[in-house]
Amino acid sequence: MWRDRPPGRRAALRALAAAALATGPLAAGVRPAAAQAYPARPIRLIVTFPPGGSSDVIGRILAPRIEARLGQPLVIDNRPGAGGNIGMDIVAKAAPDGYTLGIGAAGALSVNPSLYPNMPYDTLRDLAPVTMLAGIPFVLVANPRIGVKTLPELVALAKSRPGVLTVAHGGNGTAMHLSAELFNQMAGLRIETIPFRGSAPAMTAAVSGDTDLAVVDLASVSGLTAGGQLVVLGVTTPARVSSLREAPTIAEAGLPGYESVGWFGLVAPARTPAAAVEALNAAFTAVLREPEIRARLESIGTVAQPGTAEDFASFIRSETAKWAGVIRAAGTKVE
Known part of the structure; x- marks a missing residue:
């Protein structure tokens, strides 16, 4: 049948067939998967200290509320060791798809580069800040x-x-x-x-x-x-x-300008899609502003510190520079 049609008509029919495939049942079965909203599956949350530590407790306080907002489980995975470096290295090397996150303390995110001679990751290059979570006075x-x-x-x-x-x-x-x-x-x-x-x-x-x-x-x-x-x-x-x-x-x-706090923040692998970072920031900051959550964090000696991803990135940079100078002057080393 195709041979009996004039060339121009055959080209037109091929174009119509291609359009039908692009909008027909086959395409309908493929397109939604490609455009699925984030998150579409459980999220792994690496905690860089053992169960029972402050970062672990913070993660477990936040998890149920985050799950309710995102509609997916938040699976806590404790990976302690080397001052937080082991767990944070896992995050740094994970696929940048928004499904592996990490709760890092000040050490793993700003202090350790000045303490450890061979860091397995570069905080500023390999991690994407999402939000500050809590401070420790x-x-x-x-x-x-x-x-x-x-x-x-x-x-x-x-x-x-x-x-x-x-x-x-x-x-x-x-x-x-x-x-x-x-x-x-x-x-x-x-x-x-x-x-x-x-x-x-x-x-x-x-x-x-x-x-x-x-x-x-x-x-x-x-x-x-x-x-x-x-x-x-x-x-x-x-x-x-x-x-x-x-x-x-x-x-x-009596010591103007003195300031030092412990802190915990949420990070993702570098190059995580901006839409995923924005969704995570929105969920975590909203939960951190809930009065009940703020009270529970205060009960363990921490203070909720929600903020933008940009502010958290700037804070990490300033903390890294600040403590590098203190460590250098004190001659502090980790054996």
């Missing part, structure tokens, strides 16, 4: 036996006894350690920093008098200041914290 506390009740009194004592006072912290290279080093550098002091395995042991050392001071997270000092076991000299955040309202910031107590 730290508290500078003193054992009452050293006789100081204010920050100026501590500074005066430390200057009169250089290299004698000691301050406990949660481990070399942790945000608590760097908070103590930043305090030393800005105040021109020589208080010896003593590492412990986490905030709770550091706080115990200060209570027992094994050290004179400690920089610990907010949750660790709950109840100990009211009973007079520790004296709060200041919080490390730029503004006072609601759960310890009577405590001044270190900046307002």
Whole structure:
């Protein structure tokens, strides 16, 4: 039959047939899959610390609300080790499709490049910031036996006894350690920093008098200041914290410009589609603004910090530069 038709007519019929295929049942079965809205399947959330840690608890607090907003399960996958580098490397090397995310702490996203000689990933090149999740205020506390009740009194004592006072912290290279080093550098002091395995042991050392001071997270000092076991000299955040309202910031107590917070943020692999990053940012920031979620985060000593992806990217860059200088000046190393 085709041979009996004039050439022009055969071309026209071929064009009609092609158009029918493009709009017919076959195309209808293919096109929706290509245009499926994100997300179309479960999302894997890499947590760079073990179950029970702050980042894990934050992830589990947020997960049910995120699942309700996105319509897909959020599967938490704990991958601890190397200060968060192991889990974050998994995220950095995952397919950039929006289905692998990571909760990273300040260490893995801004501090570790200055601590570890061979980083397996480059935060600024290999990861796409989505949003800040939460901040962790730290508290500078003193054992009452050293006789100081204010920050100026501590500074005066430390200057009169250089290299004698000691301050406990949660481990070399942790945000608590760097908070103590930043305090030393800005105040021109020589208080010896003593590492412990986490905030709770550091706080115990200060209570027992094994050290004179400690920089610990907010949750660790709950109840100990009211009973007079520790004296709060200041919080490390730029503004006072609601759960310890009577405590001044270190900046307002006598060290202007001082600021140091622990933090957790959400990242994806670099080159993740902008639409996926926007959808994730919208879901997470909306959940972080819910009063119930904010209250639950405060109950574990953290403060919700939702924001734009652009603001988070800028914050990571500034934190990376800031702590590189502190680490260099302190000569801090991770073995």
